[in-house]
Amino acid sequence: MALLAAILMTASPSQAAAQIPAQAAAAQQLTTFAAQDGEVGLVTPKRSAAAAPTTCNWTGASVKGSPTYAVEAPRALTALAWTGTVNASCTGEPVSISTRIEVTDPQGIPHPIASGASVPVNSGYVCSHQGSSNCAGSWTAKFTLTFSAKPGSKWPGGGGCTPSGAIQTCTFGGPVGNIPAAKVPEHTVCKNSANVALLADVPCYNLPPSGDTPLMSLRSIKSIRDFHFEGGAQADATKGLFYSHLTNNDLQKVWEAGMTSSGSWKLNSTGYYEKTFTYTGAGIQSPRYGGGAPATKVTIVAEQYGAAGYSEVVTMYPATG
Structure with a gap:
């Protein structure tokens, strides 16, 4: 038999609507996934001894998925809404910062949920569990932070960060959790x-x-x-x-x-x-x-x-x- 992650696909959207009214749904918030804070230092050639060192860090990197399950049994998953946040900053030499957060669904398809400068704008992503879309299963999160310094600067790399001249890209993340196809009573x-x-x-x-x-x-x-x-x-x-x-x-x-x-x-x-x-x-x-x-x-x-x-x-x- 098919895995549970595909169970709801056996009924057509019209069948599902007949058995579980779309308007009778309740949300259950998941525990957020939180990444560790991090810090990197910039190596600037010909920097005066009196100049403050340049460091960049990020805090509060997290994503949150809020699934919605039908109220009527079998309390099937109907939708899954994602949001994310991170706060990046630098001290010392001017550094341009860009951020991007995405989640990857059980089929391996990435979906951006936030992007922008030091604090990304949250566009969010809602996975609708119907038709050919399957929101149930294991999800992962990925954070991408890009730090761009003035020409001639160098980044140390390592710790998930990849330098390319004056630009350093840091990526990190991990599994968010497994979303069941039906809401399980607390037990x-x-x-x-x-x-x-x-x-x-x-x-x-x-x-x-x-x-x-x-x-x-x-x-x-x-x-x-x-x-x-x-x-x-x-x-x-x-x-x-x-x-x-x-x-x-x-x-x-x-x-x-x-x-x-x-x-x-x-x-x-x-x-x-x-x-x-x-x-x-x-x-x-x-x-x-x-x-x-x-x-x-x-x-x-x-x-x-x-x-x-x-x-x-x-x-x-x-x-x-």
């Missing part, structure tokens, strides 16, 4: 399968043996509604069925109950992990094998592995028996 990871205690009101999740968190995606929701909902396009009497009035948010609550359940994950015959846990009021047992009785348990099925710590829910259904 901790249970230390063992029997530990479901709350830590500071934050639930712990009992993850599959792979350690990946199986998320509900648009594809997960569609499969569940098609095969395991009353009136579903592929539903039949052999399957446990969720009640037709359940919303996507209701399914998310069932998923969260499964993640906090102390029940063990098992590898099934099709190579997926599955777990059956207690949950009432969500649907009925198989009409053929369980007589359509109210279900008291639900089974969740998930990929073994995904991408960057997140896998995908394959299906979920009211259990029979």
